[in-house]
Each structure stands twice: as C-alpha cells, then as structure tokens.
Amino acid sequence: MRVGVGYDVHRLVRGRKLILGGVEIPSEEGLEGHSDADVLVHSLCDALLGALALGDIGRHFPDTDPRYAGISSLSLLAQVARKLSEQNYVVWNTDSVIVAQRPRLAPYVEAMRTAIASTLQIAPSRVGIKATTSEGLGFCGRGEGIAAYSVCTVAPR
Numbered sequence: 503m504r505v506g507v508g509y510d511v512h513r514l515v516r517g518r519k520l521i522l523g524g525v526e527i528p529s530e531e532g533l534e535g536h537s538d539a540d541v542l543v544h545s546l547c548d549a550l551l552g553a554l555a556l557g558d559i560g561r562h563f564p565d566t567d568p569r570y571a572g573i574s575s576l577s578l579l580a581q582v583a584r585k586l587s588e589q590n591y592v593v594w595n596t597d598s599v600i601v602a603q604r605p606r607l608a609p610y611v612e613a614m615r616t617a618i619a620s621t622l623q624i625a626p627s628r629v630g631i632k633a634t635t636s637e638g639l640g641f642c643g644r645g646e647g648i649a650a651y652s653v654c655t656v657a658p659r
C-alpha cells in the first residue's frame with residue numbers, strides 16, 4: 503500500500519463557473535484557472551500522483567498547454583488514474599477536505615463523491631469528501647479563494 507497527499511488553492515473571481523468535484527455549483531463567483539480550476543480534483547490528482555512519486559499535476563498537465571484550456575478536471579483525473587493503472591496500481595481510497603467560506607457545499611458533496619468515484623472506477627464508499635469553512639479566517643475565510651486537501655491510498659493490482 504502507498505499513500506499520497508495533495509493540496510491546491512484557486513482564487514475566486516466573478517464571471518467563472520464554480521466547479522468542485524466535477525459538479526457545477528450555483529455561485530456568483532467561480533475559480534480562476536487554466537482548466538475548469540476544480541481545486542478539489544486538482545488536489546486529488548496530486549495525491550494520486552504523489553502516491554507513486556510521479557510528480558505533480560503541473561508537470562503532467564502544464565497550464566501553458568492549450569490542450570488543457572477550460573478542460574474538465576475530471577478528464578485530468580481519468581488520465582491520472584490511467585497512469586496509476588499503467589504502473590499496475592489501483593486506487594484503494596481517497597479522502598478530501600474543501601475549505602470554502604461560501605457557498606454552502608454540503609448539498610453537493612454526494613454528487614461530487616459519485617462523479618469522482620465513477621471517474622476513478624471505484625465505489626463511492628471509497629471516496630470521502632468533507633467541506634468546512636475556516637471560520638472567517640485567512641484567504642478562504644475572506645472568500646478570496648478555495649483550498650482543498652486530499653490524501654489517498656493505492657495498492658498493487
């Protein structure tokens with residue numbers, strides 16, 4: 503068994519969709535980025551790559567590459583899962599925390615788990631997602647951005 507950890511932050515701006523865990527969430531602001539800026543899925547990609555010491559998402563999917571402009575991060579996650587599979591590893595479980603002052607994310611967590619689990623081709627019971635605020639503190643608390651942390655375990659096939 504191997505463990506990986508990932509962390510990511512994106513800035514909240516007007517005029518962008520808010521996509522978290524592959525789910526579009528009604529919001530006046532969305533995350534800024536080259537892809538759909540799905541901070542949760544990016545942290546998960548980094549955790550999965552990290553579990554096999556394969557570097558980070560920026561190395562595999564450079565934000566200077568026009569192929570990734572506006573791309574759904576779930577498709578990056580699918581490519582990461584394929585890299586693990588090529589190394590004869592399967593995803594055992596994942597667990598993530600989203601830190602966002604607003605909007606309220608609890609109503610969307612189940613849909614995020616379903617989207618991520620189906621992308622990774624594992625049961626939703628192996629995908630943990632929690633959402634928290636930072637009690638108004640720091641850049642997340644001020645609503646300037648959203649952060650996400652993920653850990654995962656992977657096992658040889």
Ligand code: MG
Pocket residue numbers: 510511512535539540541544
């Ligand atoms: Mg990112």
